[in-house]
Amino acid sequence: MNWDHVKVFLALAEKGSLTAASEQLGLSPPTISRHISRLEHLLDVRLFSRRHDGYQLTTSGTDLVPVALEMQSAAARFSRQAGALLNERKARVRLASGFWFSRLITERMGVFHAQHPDIEIELVTGHAIADLERGDADISIRNKRPLEGDLVMRKLADASFAVYGSVKYVADNPRALGEERYQTCDWIVGGHSLERLASQVWLRQKLQREPILKCSQTLQFLDAAKSGIGLTLLPNVIGDREPSLVQASRPVSMGNDEIWLVVHEHMKNAPTVRAVINWLVPLFRSLHT
DSSP states (O other): OOHHHHHHHHHHHHHOSHHHHHHHHTOOHHHHHHHHHHHHHHHTSOOEEEETTEEEEOHHHHHHHHHHHHHHHHHHHHHHHHHHHHHHHHOEEEEEEOHHHHHHHHHTHHHHHHHOTTOEEEEEEOSSOOOGGGTSOSEEEESSOOOSSSEEEEEEEEOOEEEEEEHHHHHHOGGGGSTTHHHHSOBEEEOGGGTTSHHHHHHHHHOOSOOSEEESSTHHHHHHHHHTSOBEEEEHHHHTTOTTEEEOSOOBOOSOOEEEEEEETTTTTOHHHHHHHHHHHHHHHHTTO
């Protein structure tokens, strides 16, 4: 039995679609489909009904969910224990973060390394929230407060977005500074893979023209805006630190305006994890001073 098959089975059972399961696991929809097909072949039983609106568990699939959840729980315990042993032996900490926060962290990594040359940080970057219960990471930086699990959390800072453009673009397009920007200016937005981000949902509701550029990664917004081709939506902690950019709007609330540091209860007192936490807390708080 391949645990990866079972992990994919649980994600698809929960989400009901290849796309949603893909976003949760960081795997492509075809890869998820192959895992399910192989698991069904191995068990010689149909686990899902393929329908036009998604995947629905069959009776057999439903019966297997509780057993799969037990496997997931055992795998998480194994992973956490192995992670704790690895931290003690190799002084390695896995830190999960979104793309913007990862950029801020890596820019300042030299300070941490100078203070703790014996600690290796493995940065796990992605839009999906790392599952600390499953051992995806030791520490997670996220903009959603977790509501369940044996997790310890600390609020790091508040976050907001604003519209930004290059100094030249805004000077050449004065309407960028007013509400007419959504009808008259050129825009840099997220492509299909980023459509569910709160910032992109908000922006699509405001725009009344086709964008000039669609990007598959959020960091491309920044580079494209600096090139001077149009406006984009950026976190204030990113845009305000770019001398070539102008903030063209007031800060915008996306409804998830808090930055949280989250660690599993089992890992909070590990010396290496504690060292990273003690570095991250003042780092993020300094971004707003």
